[in-house]
Amino acid sequence: DQQVKQNSPSLSVQEGRISILNCDYTNSMFDYFLWYKKYPAEGPTFLISISSIKDKNEDGRFTVFLNKSAKHLSLHIVPSQPGDSAVYFCAARATDSWGKLQFGAGTQVVVTP
Amino acid sequence: GAVVSQHPSRVICKSGTSVKIECRSLDFQATTMFWYRQFPKKSLMLMATSNEGSKATYEQGVEKDKFLINHASLTLSTLTVTSAHPEDSSFYICSAIRGGGVNEQFFGPGTRLTVL
Numbered sequence: 001d002q003q004v005k006q007n008s009p010s011l012s013v014q015e016g017r018i019s020i021l022n023c024d025y026t027n028s029m030f031d032y033f034l035w036y037k038k039y040p041a042e043g044p045t046f047l048i049s050i051s052s053i054k055d056k057n058e059d060g061r062f063t064v065f066l067n068k069s070a071k072h073l074s075l076h077i078v079p080s081q082p083g084d085s086a087v088y089f090c091a092a093r094a095t096d097s098w099g100k101l102q103f104g105a106g107t108q109v110v111v112t113p
Numbered sequence: 114g115a116v117v118s119q120h121p122s123r124v125i126c127k128s129g130t131s132v133k134i135e136c137r138s139l140d141f142q143a144t145t146m147f148w149y150r151q152f153p154k155k156s157l158m159l160m161a162t163s164n165e166g167s168k169a170t171y172e173q174g175v176e177k178d179k180f181l182i183n184h185a186s187l188t189l190s191t192l193t194v195t196s197a198h199p200e201d202s203s204f205y206i207c208s209a210i211r212g213g214g215v216n217e218q219f220f221g222p223g224t225r226l227t228v229l
Contacts, residue, residue, distance in 0.1 A: 041223065043220030044157070045220070046219075099162070099210050100147070101147075101159065103156045103159075105154075106155075
Protein backbone atom coordinates (compact mmCIF):
# COMPACT_ATOMS: atom_id res chain seq x y z
CA ASP A 1 0.00 0.00 0.00
CA GLN A 2 1.14 3.50 -0.81
CA GLN A 3 2.17 5.19 2.42
CA VAL A 4 3.17 8.43 0.75
CA LYS A 5 0.71 9.97 -1.67
CA GLN A 6 0.97 12.80 -4.11
CA ASN A 7 -2.51 13.11 -5.52
CA SER A 8 -1.73 15.72 -8.14
CA PRO A 9 0.14 14.12 -11.02
CA SER A 10 0.78 17.46 -12.68
CA LEU A 11 0.87 21.17 -12.01
CA SER A 12 1.19 24.05 -14.43
CA VAL A 13 2.23 27.45 -13.12
CA GLN A 14 3.26 30.74 -14.64
CA GLU A 15 6.79 31.96 -14.24
CA GLY A 16 7.10 34.20 -11.20
CA ARG A 17 4.09 32.72 -9.45
CA ILE A 18 4.03 30.32 -6.54
CA SER A 19 4.06 26.54 -7.04
CA ILE A 20 2.44 24.53 -4.27
CA LEU A 21 2.95 20.79 -4.23
CA ASN A 22 1.10 18.60 -1.78
CA CYS A 23 1.92 15.31 -0.13
CA ASP A 24 -0.04 13.13 2.30
CA TYR A 25 1.19 10.20 4.33
CA THR A 26 -0.41 7.46 6.36
CA ASN A 27 2.40 6.07 8.51
CA SER A 28 2.57 7.84 11.87
CA MET A 29 6.10 6.42 12.35
CA PHE A 30 7.49 8.71 9.67
CA ASP A 31 9.73 11.27 11.35
CA TYR A 32 11.61 12.85 8.47
CA PHE A 33 10.37 14.12 5.13
CA LEU A 34 12.23 15.09 2.01
CA TRP A 35 11.51 16.59 -1.38
CA TYR A 36 13.45 15.55 -4.45
CA LYS A 37 13.51 16.99 -7.94
CA LYS A 38 13.95 14.69 -10.90
CA TYR A 39 14.55 15.23 -14.59
CA PRO A 40 13.82 12.48 -17.15
CA ALA A 41 16.45 9.76 -17.31
CA GLU A 42 18.25 11.16 -14.28
CA GLY A 43 18.34 10.27 -10.62
CA PRO A 44 16.52 12.41 -8.05
CA THR A 45 18.35 15.37 -6.53
CA PHE A 46 17.70 16.47 -2.96
CA LEU A 47 15.86 19.77 -2.52
CA ILE A 48 14.80 20.29 1.04
CA SER A 49 13.79 18.30 4.10
CA ILE A 50 11.95 18.69 7.37
CA SER A 51 12.00 16.86 10.65
CA SER A 52 8.75 15.91 12.33
CA ILE A 53 9.61 18.18 15.26
CA LYS A 54 9.29 21.22 13.02
CA ASP A 55 6.43 22.64 11.03
CA LYS A 56 8.36 24.75 8.57
CA ASN A 57 11.73 24.77 6.87
CA GLU A 58 12.89 27.33 4.38
CA ASP A 59 15.79 27.34 1.95
CA GLY A 60 15.89 30.13 -0.58
CA ARG A 61 12.90 29.87 -2.90
CA PHE A 62 11.83 26.55 -1.35
CA THR A 63 9.74 26.20 1.79
CA VAL A 64 8.32 23.00 3.18
CA PHE A 65 5.42 22.99 5.60
CA LEU A 66 4.47 20.03 7.78
CA ASN A 67 1.09 19.48 9.42
CA LYS A 68 1.54 16.40 11.55
CA SER A 69 -2.02 16.21 12.78
CA ALA A 70 -3.25 16.12 9.21
CA LYS A 71 -0.33 13.96 8.04
CA HIS A 72 0.21 16.47 5.28
CA LEU A 73 3.15 18.38 3.93
CA SER A 74 3.57 20.83 1.14
CA LEU A 75 6.39 22.35 -0.86
CA HIS A 76 6.18 25.97 -1.89
CA ILE A 77 8.38 27.31 -4.65
CA VAL A 78 8.35 31.05 -5.04
CA PRO A 79 8.95 32.58 -7.46
CA SER A 80 8.71 29.71 -9.91
CA GLN A 81 11.27 29.67 -12.69
CA PRO A 82 11.38 27.76 -16.00
CA GLY A 83 14.26 25.66 -14.66
CA ASP A 84 11.93 24.37 -11.96
CA SER A 85 10.06 22.33 -14.55
CA ALA A 86 10.63 18.73 -13.43
CA VAL A 87 9.01 15.93 -11.48
CA TYR A 88 8.97 16.48 -7.72
CA PHE A 89 8.89 13.55 -5.35
CA CYS A 90 7.90 13.62 -1.73
CA ALA A 91 9.69 11.02 0.41
CA ALA A 92 9.45 9.93 4.03
CA ARG A 93 11.53 7.97 6.47
CA ALA A 94 10.24 5.98 9.43
CA THR A 95 11.86 6.21 12.85
CA ASP A 96 13.30 2.71 12.80
CA SER A 97 14.37 2.47 9.19
CA TRP A 98 17.43 4.67 8.91
CA GLY A 99 17.98 5.62 5.32
CA LYS A 100 15.07 3.73 3.77
CA LEU A 101 12.77 6.13 1.99
CA GLN A 102 9.19 5.73 0.85
CA PHE A 103 8.40 7.83 -2.18
CA GLY A 104 5.21 9.36 -3.47
CA ALA A 105 4.24 9.01 -7.12
CA GLY A 106 5.56 12.43 -8.04
CA THR A 107 4.10 15.64 -9.41
CA GLN A 108 5.13 16.93 -12.82
CA VAL A 109 5.61 20.69 -12.62
CA VAL A 110 5.60 22.78 -15.76
CA VAL A 111 6.53 26.43 -15.43
CA THR A 112 5.31 28.48 -18.37
CA PRO A 113 6.70 31.84 -19.47
CA GLY B 114 27.40 17.42 -3.71
CA ALA B 115 28.63 13.86 -3.67
CA VAL B 116 28.61 11.86 -6.90
CA VAL B 117 27.08 8.48 -7.49
CA SER B 118 27.48 6.86 -10.89
CA GLN B 119 25.72 3.99 -12.56
CA HIS B 120 26.86 1.84 -15.44
CA PRO B 121 25.51 1.24 -17.97
CA SER B 122 23.10 4.13 -18.43
CA ARG B 123 20.96 2.01 -20.70
CA VAL B 124 20.98 -1.60 -21.77
CA ILE B 125 18.92 -3.67 -24.16
CA CYS B 126 19.06 -7.42 -23.81
CA LYS B 127 17.29 -10.53 -24.99
CA SER B 128 14.87 -12.39 -22.80
CA GLY B 129 16.61 -15.04 -20.71
CA THR B 130 19.94 -13.26 -20.40
CA SER B 131 21.36 -11.73 -17.23
CA VAL B 132 22.27 -8.08 -16.88
CA LYS B 133 24.59 -6.51 -14.33
CA ILE B 134 24.23 -2.88 -13.25
CA GLU B 135 26.97 -1.16 -11.27
CA CYS B 136 26.53 1.62 -8.73
CA ARG B 137 29.59 3.50 -7.55
CA SER B 138 30.09 6.24 -5.01
CA LEU B 139 32.86 8.25 -6.62
CA ASP B 140 34.06 10.54 -3.86
CA PHE B 141 32.90 8.96 -0.65
CA GLN B 142 32.57 5.58 1.00
CA ALA B 143 29.11 4.15 1.39
CA THR B 144 28.43 1.30 3.76
CA THR B 145 24.80 1.37 2.69
CA MET B 146 23.37 1.63 -0.79
CA PHE B 147 19.80 1.23 -1.96
CA TRP B 148 18.32 -0.05 -5.19
CA TYR B 149 15.08 1.39 -6.52
CA ARG B 150 12.95 0.63 -9.48
CA GLN B 151 10.75 3.11 -11.28
CA PHE B 152 7.97 2.29 -13.71
CA PRO B 153 6.84 4.96 -16.17
CA LYS B 154 5.08 7.80 -14.40
CA LYS B 155 5.20 5.91 -11.15
CA SER B 156 6.95 6.26 -7.85
CA LEU B 157 10.40 4.99 -7.01
CA MET B 158 9.94 1.60 -5.42
CA LEU B 159 12.61 0.47 -2.96
CA MET B 160 13.81 -2.99 -3.94
CA ALA B 161 16.60 -3.72 -1.49
CA THR B 162 19.17 -2.37 0.92
CA SER B 163 22.74 -3.24 0.09
CA ASN B 164 25.20 -3.37 2.98
CA GLU B 165 28.93 -3.68 2.43
CA GLY B 166 30.21 -7.06 3.49
CA SER B 167 26.86 -8.61 4.24
CA LYS B 168 23.79 -9.92 2.48
CA ALA B 169 21.33 -7.52 1.00
CA THR B 170 17.95 -6.98 2.63
CA TYR B 171 15.07 -7.25 0.18
CA GLU B 172 11.71 -5.54 0.41
CA GLN B 173 8.58 -7.60 0.49
CA GLY B 174 7.65 -8.94 -2.91
CA VAL B 175 11.12 -8.57 -4.43
CA GLU B 176 12.62 -11.86 -5.54
CA LYS B 177 16.15 -12.11 -4.16
CA ASP B 178 17.08 -14.88 -6.58
CA LYS B 179 15.92 -12.74 -9.46
CA PHE B 180 17.67 -9.57 -8.40
CA LEU B 181 21.11 -10.46 -7.06
CA ILE B 182 22.86 -7.72 -5.12
CA ASN B 183 26.53 -7.67 -4.21
CA HIS B 184 28.15 -4.90 -2.18
CA ALA B 185 31.76 -5.99 -2.42
CA SER B 186 33.42 -2.73 -1.42
CA LEU B 187 32.63 0.58 0.21
CA THR B 188 32.26 2.23 -3.18
CA LEU B 189 30.58 -0.41 -5.32
CA SER B 190 27.27 -2.25 -5.32
CA THR B 191 26.02 -4.34 -8.21
CA LEU B 192 22.53 -5.43 -9.16
CA THR B 193 22.23 -8.44 -11.45
CA VAL B 194 18.89 -9.08 -13.07
CA THR B 195 18.99 -12.81 -13.75
CA SER B 196 17.13 -14.48 -16.59
CA ALA B 197 15.59 -11.18 -17.55
CA HIS B 198 12.09 -11.03 -19.01
CA PRO B 199 10.19 -8.17 -20.66
CA GLU B 200 8.37 -7.40 -17.39
CA ASP B 201 11.77 -6.60 -15.84
CA SER B 202 12.10 -3.67 -18.22
CA SER B 203 12.29 -0.61 -16.03
CA PHE B 204 14.41 2.27 -14.80
CA TYR B 205 16.72 1.14 -12.01
CA ILE B 206 18.19 3.74 -9.68
CA CYS B 207 20.69 3.29 -6.89
CA SER B 208 21.46 5.60 -4.01
CA ALA B 209 24.28 5.74 -1.51
CA ILE B 210 24.41 7.12 1.98
CA ARG B 211 27.40 9.18 2.96
CA GLY B 212 27.77 9.07 6.75
CA GLY B 213 25.51 11.46 8.54
CA GLY B 214 21.81 12.19 8.36
CA VAL B 215 19.28 10.79 5.97
CA ASN B 216 19.53 13.84 3.79
CA GLU B 217 23.02 12.70 2.90
CA GLN B 218 21.62 10.19 0.48
CA PHE B 219 22.76 10.64 -3.08
CA PHE B 220 21.16 9.09 -6.12
CA GLY B 221 22.74 7.73 -9.24
CA PRO B 222 21.54 8.79 -12.69
CA GLY B 223 19.68 5.52 -13.25
CA THR B 224 19.88 2.65 -15.74
CA ARG B 225 17.20 2.05 -18.35
CA LEU B 226 16.79 -1.70 -18.89
CA THR B 227 14.84 -2.93 -21.88
CA VAL B 228 14.31 -6.66 -22.25
CA LEU B 229 13.19 -7.79 -25.68
